[in-house]
Amino acid sequence: MSATEFMAMAMEIAKAQAGVKAMTPVELGAYVHQVAEELAAAAAGGTVETAPKLVCDPATAIRDKTVTCCVTGKQFKIITKRYLATIGHTPESYRDLCGYKRSQSLICKDLQKTRRKKMQDMKLWEKRSDAAPAAAPAPKKPEPVPAAAPKKADPAPAPKA
Secondary structure, eight states: OOHHHHHHHHHHHHHHHHHHHHOOHHHHHHHHHHHHHHHHHHHHHHHOOOOOOSSSSSHEEEEEEEEEEOOOOEESSOOHHHHHHHHOOOOOOOOOHHHHHTTTOOOOOOHHHHHHHHHHTTTSSOOTTTTSSOOSOOOHHHHHHHOOOOOOOOOOOOOOO
């Protein structure tokens, strides 16, 4: 088979895929080339060893309002361990794949700022002083009422004869 035949087959497969999943023109073009390469390799009797393809540029994936998954292209406020497990990665392997530092958080910038501000407002690192008034005094517990001793049954009066 020629390269144009593999490309035509890849176009048909991509057309069917695009009908099911929304794809950008860039994603569609990359998908067609990848499928054509894999079809050619399968026809030759081998497999193509390819590095994992990233859908988006990791440098632009972390934005103010969203974080884009570089593997799937989905957008989130935070990329969790649980989500990464569904796509077959750990946080460490995902950071390695995208070229992020080990300390890079996978959270959008706005959410990171609001969390940082909230923690600074709470000032958990400062000890509470005794002079500071308590928010609300604890209600006093009612004293338990002693239970009445059970009454002893009077012995039955002797029958009169």
